[in-house]
Amino acid sequence: MKKIIYLILTTALFSCNNLVSEGEINNDKLNVEDTSINSDLDLNEINDTIVVIDEYFEDPIIKSYTSESDTLVVSENCVIFLWPDSLEIEEIKIKYPDGYAEILDDMIYYASDAAIALDNEGYKNFFCDKSVIQFKGDKKDIFIKRKKTDGNMILFKYGEKPVIMNAIDFEIDFCRSFFTVAVTDSVI
Numbered sequence: 556m557k558k559i560i561y562l563i564l565t566t567a568l569f570s571c572n573n574l575v576s577e578g579e580i581n582n583d584k585l586n587v588e589d590t591s592i593n594s595d596l597d598l599n600e601i602n603d604t605i606v607v608i609d610e611y612f613e614d615p616i617i618k619s620y621t622s623e624s625d626t627l628v629v630s631e632n633c634v635i636f637l638w639p640d641s642l643e644i645e646e647i648k649i650k651y652p653d654g655y656a657e658i659l660d661d662m663i664y665y666a667s668d669a670a671i672a673l674d675n676e677g678y679k680n681f682f683c684d685k686s687v688i689q690f691k692g693d694k695k696d697i698f699i700k701r702k703k704t705d706g707n708m709i710l711f712k713y714g715e716k717p718v719i720m721n722a723i724d725f726e727i728d729f730c731r732s733f734f735t736v737a738v739t740d741s742v743i
Contacts, residue, residue: 630691632734633679635709636666636722637701640684662707665722669708672727678734690717710734 629635639647639662648655666682673680683701690697693714706719710733718733 625685626687626689627681627683627685628689628691629711630713631679632712633681634669634673634730635688635711636670636680636682637704637707637709638662638666638682638684640686643702662722665725666707669722669725672725673730676727676731678730 627635644655644659647658651658670680670682686701688699688701688709690699690711691713697717699709699717699719704719706721708720708722708725710718710720710730712734
């Protein structure tokens with residue numbers, strides 16, 4: 556794969572160089588002799604700015620993005636609504652060709668009602684179609700695979716085990732009691 560990308564980039568660079576060396580760019584009829592070249596440029600500076608494909612994928616930022624791009628990391632009190640990704644929606648369409656619109660409508664309806672109620676109470680809530688959800692904890696993190704979860708709604712309170720439920724069973728009173736910290740719990 557890296558060789559293909561390198562070949563494409565090399566071909567593109569040579570074709571661009573051929574256009575410039577022929578002396579014309581678009582309709583401007585720019586001659587190579589007319590352009591000024593800064594001879595004071597340090598070639599080491601230029602080499603530092605060129606992205607080499609192999610080095611690009613070794614960059615720690617790129618590595619962390621590719622390894623965590625399908626992971627939602629949660630470190631605050633919130634409610635997460637689990638949502639199917641585009642491939643799962645297509646599977647629903649195939650499995651239930653006559654009823655998939657109603658299934659998606661119900662998913663949207665119950666999750667939206669719950670989200671509106673949570674917003675009115677000031678609780679953070681998110682919709683998630685990532686494969687893995689990582690809940691940060693004091694001592695250890697908890698990982699949940701979205702596709703293997705029995706439910707479509709997760710309540711998370713930092714330092715506690717997440718509670719999985721269905722949006723159709725949502726009750727704002729349960730959320731209030733879940734997120735309320737008792738006075739005895741806060742005493743150190």
